[in-house]
Amino acid sequence: MTSLHSLCFIPLGLILALAGCALDGDAPVALGTLEVDRINVTAESAEPIVEVLVTEGDTVAAGDPLVRQDPERIRVQLKKAEADLAVAKAKLDQAEAGPRAQDIAAARAQLSGSQSDVKTARIELEREQSLVKQNYASQNNVDILEGRLEVAIAKREAAQATLDQLLEGTRSEEIDAARSSYSMAQTLVDDIDISLARTTLKAPVDGQVEAVLKELGERPYAGSTVVIIAASQAPY
Template sequence: MRKPKRSVLLSLCALAALAGCARDSGPAPLLGTLEWDRIAVPAEVSEPIVQILVKEGDHVAADQLLLTLDPRRTQAQVDAAQADVLRLSAALDELRHGARIETIDASRAALVRTQATALNARLARDRAAEIRRKGLNSQSDLDNADAVLRQANADAKAAQANLDELLHGTRPEDLAQGEASLAQAQATLAQLQVTLQRLSVRAPRAGRVDTLPFKLGDRPAAGASVVSLLVGDAPYARVFVPEPVRASLQQGARFNVRVDGVAQAFSATAVRIASEATFTPYYALSGDDASRLAWRAELELDAPAARDLPAGIPCQATLLVGKSVADK
């Protein structure tokens, strides 16, 4: 009775060994997940969301309006910047055109008035000095007359300088300062106009709406992602290449990719292979430990049916030995 049992056990062991050999005859599949390229569209400023025009899962075209942030505050800043540009532009035109003839005539009249005042002050000072020599007034009276004369002369010199400035025109340095101020105001206006446009959040490229993390009325922080888009023609398989396979795997290698829950197998091409190990730095391993290294690789799926697959599904990629992109 024992011999038949022993033969059965030996047969089962032989079958198991053969099955193991059959499994080991081909390359082991590379494990990973399906992924899409993602684009995060940020909020330009922190303003409440006043309009949402898409839903998660919607396909959108490039430059399509997705949602709108409240533009009133930024619009007011744009209006103020536009007024500042107009003010500085008018000031620069005034500098370029020089003084009006009426302003020059008024300056000449002011000079004549101050010169007449200075002449009267000189005559009064001379009379005070003559009277002082006769001893008929005090020294303080003469000092007061001297002070009035000095002030009148200073006023006349200031009026003369003001007239000369008007007659000589605007200095080049003043023009340069005016032009620089206007350019700065125009740059500020352009920046605010860009910010105002981006309050209408648009798709930077065609894709599918993945997530809308905020709801109507929410006020996201400046720079926070308000829309996440999945972009590209199809998802790709992100798999991890073990160390024994890495040396023989090159870009352009062909794979069969099986996705969990999908009966159809997809053809794929290796388009990117990381240059550095993903899990452990290469310099930290030596000898037998080097077999624990893994490199991230991305396999581009060929079938159009892959366009509808979501991200994150586990998948297995089997290398087609001897096949490359040139054999397609």
């Protein structure tokens, strides 16, 4: 980030006087000032400085790298965000494409299996209840089998709901939600990518390095000035 900090005034008369050898001694001397914009180049993160590429007095062009901060932590964030983006994209693609035939077949098989489990659990419970009536089994066994039947019924209902949803297809609100999740994931990747690029501080304008305020290894806080550049500019 850059900011226009202040103006430096260099006496124009002094500049012309230094060049007086090329002027007629009786020629009038123009008096005035040469205004130079001082640009503050600031850090946007608190990452440590790993490379200082300029020193005071260096001439730089717009876009030249000045200082590099450690990018590793932000790179890790970017990799995670990119992985989340890939997951969001896959979910969006699946939502837009609708259920696959394989998914429906698997759901039918799951439902069939859960129906068989309910049938088996009910037969075992009825048999145990009969034995209890004849004093050949305990009520505790009946309670256990009743619990198993309840679980089997719950699984059957869940399997039925899954199959019904697949047969119904993806609802528009589900597609909208998937699109929203994908959009947010993409925005996060873009933001982190920008933050990564900004770990390299670059000259915003042509000019001369007036000061380097941070050293190798320092952690500048976000918004603090790292380099000051006197912009190249014609006299006003």
